[in-house]
Amino acid sequence: MKRKLYDIAHSRAGxxxxxxxxxxxxxxxxxxxxxxxxxxxxxxxxxxxxxxxGEVVRxxxxxxxxxxxxxxxxxxxxxxxxxxxxxxxxxxxYALLELEVGR
Amino acid sequence: xxxxxxxxxxxxxxxxxxxxxxVLVEKGELDYLVLECLAERTIALAQxxxxxxxxxxxxxxxxxxxxxxxxxxxxxxxxxxxxxxxANPVAAxxxxxxxxxxxNLLVKVAAVTGDDVLHMITGEELALENGRPLxxxxxxxxxxxYLGADAILPALxxxxxxxxxxxxxxxxxVVAPLMHEFGWLLDDAETIGKATxxxxxxxxxxxxxxxxxxxxxxxxxxxxxxxGHPFVDVYPDGSAVISKVEGTxxxxxxxxxxxxxxxxxxxxxxxxxxxxxxxxxxxxLQQKAANCVAVKxxxxxxxxATLKVSVGYRAGFIGEGEISYAxxxxxxxxxxxxxxxxxxxxxxxxxxxxxxxxCRSVHPPSLGKNCQSYEIRxxxxxKAETAEEAALVGEEVEALYTxxxxxxxxxxxxxxxxxxxxxxxxxxxxxxxxVTIKQS
Numbered sequence: 001m002k003r004k005l006y007d008i009a010h011s012r013a014g015x016x017x018x019x020x021x022x023x024x025x026x027x028x029x030x031x032x033x034x035x036x037x038x039x040x041x042x043x044x045x046x047x048x049x050x051x052x053x054g055e056v057v058r059x060x061x062x063x064x065x066x067x068x069x070x071x072x073x074x075x076x077x078x079x080x081x082x083x084x085x086x087x088x089x090x091x092x093x094y095a096l097l098e099l100e101v102g103r
Numbered sequence: 104x105x106x107x108x109x110x111x112x113x114x115x116x117x118x119x120x121x122x123x124x125x126v127l128v129e130k131g132e133l134d135y136l137v138l139e140c141l142a143e144r145t146i147a148l149a150q151x152x153x154x155x156x157x158x159x160x161x162x163x164x165x166x167x168x169x170x171x172x173x174x175x176x177x178x179x180x181x182x183x184x185x186x187x188x189x190a191n192p193v194a195a196x197x198x199x200x201x202x203x204x205x206x207n208l209l210v211k212v213a214a215v216t217g218d219d220v221l222h223m224i225t226g227e228e229l230a231l232e233n234g235r236p237l238x239x240x241x242x243x244x245x246x247x248x249y250l251g252a253d254a255i256l257p258a259l260x261x262x263x264x265x266x267x268x269x270x271x272x273x274x275x276x277v278v279a280p281l282m283h284e285f286g287w288l289l290d291d292a293e294t295i296g297k298a299t300x301x302x303x304x305x306x307x308x309x310x311x312x313x314x315x316x317x318x319x320x321x322x323x324x325x326x327x328x329x330x331g332h333p334f335v336d337v338y339p340d341g342s343a344v345i346s347k348v349e350g351t352x353x354x355x356x357x358x359x360x361x362x363x364x365x366x367x368x369x370x371x372x373x374x375x376x377x378x379x380x381x382x383x384x385x386x387x388l389q390q391k392a393a394n395c396v397a398v399k400x401x402x403x404x405x406x407x408a409t410l411k412v413s414v415g416y417r418a419g420f421i422g423e424g425e426i427s428y429a430x431x432x433x434x435x436x437x438x439x440x441x442x443x444x445x446x447x448x449x450x451x452x453x454x455x456x457x458x459x460x461x462c463r464s465v466h467p468p469s470l471g472k473n474c475q476s477y478e479i480r481x482x483x484x485x486k487a488e489t490a491e492e493a494a495l496v497g498e499e500v501e502a503l504y505t506x507x508x509x510x511x512x513x514x515x516x517x518x519x520x521x522x523x524x525x526x527x528x529x530x531x532x533x534x535x536x537x538v539t540i541k542q543s
Contacts, residue, residue: 010322010358012315014367017232017526023365025358027321050467059371063387063400064357068365081418081523083456083484086465090315095466 002100009035011093020052020074020089022096024067032065038101044069047099051092069096104339105134108284110277111334114138114185115308117145117162121171123309123332123351128175130348131334134284136176137276138168138185139306146270147415147522149190150221150245160191161198161267169202176264177208184255184276188267190245192216195267196541203543210543213263215254217536218270220412220529221246230414230525240525241416248410248529251377253289254536255279261540270413272376274302277335285339289406292379296403297341299374299381304345304363304398308332311345311363312394313353326352335398343398344391355394364388377410377531379403409528418523419486422493424500425460427513429478434462436508437479443507444483444499451495452485480513486521493518 005011005024008031014021024039026032041058048056054072061068075089076082086092111133113124117140128136140162153160162168165187176183188195196214203210224246226238237243247270256279258266268276278298281287287294304311311333313324324330331351337343345355364383368374374381382402389397424444428436441457448455458464460480463471483500487493497516504511 006321010318010362012362012366014365016367016369017524019369021365021367021369023362025361025365027358048467050469061365061371061384063384064361064364066361066365068368068371070369081486081521083421083454083486084465085458085460085482085484091465095470098470 002102004097005039005099005101006097009097011096013090013093015075015088018073018075020071020092022069022071022093024069024096026065029065032062034101035067036060039067039099041069043099044096048095051095104286105284106339108135108281108337109133109334110135110137110280110305110337111332112137112139112305112308113332114140115306115310116140116142117164119308121168123330124168125171125175126348126351127332127334128172128179128181133181133334135182135184135280137305138183138187139273139276139308140164141186141189141270143413143524144415144522146189146247146413147245147524150415151522153190158194161189161195162187165195165198166202169199173199173203173206173208173210177210182264182266184266184280186268186271186276188214188269190219190269192267192269193539196539199265199267200541200543208543210265211263212265212267212541213258213261214539214541215250215258215266215268215271215536216539217254217534218247218250220248220534223529223533224412224414228527230527232525237414237525237527240523241418243414243416244522245415246412248412248534249377250410250534250536251275251406252279252282256283258538259283261538263540272378273306274299274376275378277302277305278378281337289378292403292405294341295379296381297401299376299379299403300383300386300401301335301337301343301398303374304360305333305335307363307366309353310366311359312347312355313359316359316362322358324354328352344395345398346395355396357388357390357396360388360396360398375407377406379406408531410531410534412527412529414525414527415522416525418521419488420490420493421484421486421519421521422496423482423484423517424497425480425482425515426500426503426511427478427480428508428511430510433477433479434459436510437481439508440481440503440511441483444503447499448485448495451492452487454485456484458482490518490520
């Protein structure tokens, strides 16, 4: 059965220029391995393909059982000049959490 | 030397709430209060205000925050560090002295300057974002270097009660008082790395106490309405415990701390500040008690030879208009409205953005494809060279009342000037910071 990342993890979005950062943190530390396996950079890039034009790099932080996705060219030209409403991409943490994963 | 230094962070952005800082000073038994009020674009906007009136250009909330906090800071012997000086720290210091005199308070204020490097920028420097010369982005309005803890230290050594800076790296507002109290040196990159981790966790204030975190289903937070801001107890070995004033709302736990640790980090192995290249991959977090998280670890390498400069440029105007549709086929009518405007303005705007709020606006269409909203709000946005041209967007949205689909209502229209930001690097040896002291 599929479930959303939302069910097992939480996320916070951040911005630096045209770069979007998305943390992905399991509610239960035991699910860190599952996130490492299921939430690959490629899958996240495909899931957010309408948003992220550039590459997606995934950092693993086993010290705090968390992942960090750094997405290039993701904020429609950057916080300061884009026409979109959410110029910072602050709502996009919940776009990541829509991704469906296996068990 | 102190055995513990306690620093509170009472604001995480320019528009942050005023009360949490007052609670921190009154009940937090702080040594220092930090107010971080300067976003990337804030300083460019402040430079524009300074250009109109040379006595302005500091944070618009400076007076309100100081009128509230100055009596409390002096009563409790808490020192203040803030970047509310924005484009004009010296004028901000003058304003604080004026308020102190009015309130009959004795304070020593230090203004830290040297971040304004507009005179050094030729426009030929390459933007980090696109590799093109800065001047190609547009008319340059401002250029401010991110100064570090080394610029703030002389102000601390002067014995000032209030330290007001312009652009400094956010974590440096926390790193500097720790260096001052514990005698840490910038050459000790390992320790400065730890201090930067602490600064980074604190700099967004409420973002580590349940703000920008709460989700009533999966991440409930109690007492949002009186969300407390954090304070941190730092020890001479660079370890720390983050907490908040008892009785305030919010929550500090591993989840809030992890979200904040990774917030806006583009490489956890190399978090660049003017003070250090910090490494977050050895940080450990431990819940010590309710609303109490211990932070250990973190490391660093020698500070970079360059400083990042944030360059503001004129980027035209954005015009926006919004209108709501509700009931049967709301989305269809909103789309007819959007497409009609697109045809009417086709020759005036290179790009028009249509958002269908309630279905697909801040997230892409594929994620909102099964949307069944009863109400939809159409938003149209376009960019133009002049305010008059940009206003056409809102005018056309308003005209939908009598020239558009049935049942449109609640029109709002806006025109805003756009200041773009690009970054460049300069040799840190070319910058020179200064401290100006004023006394009430």
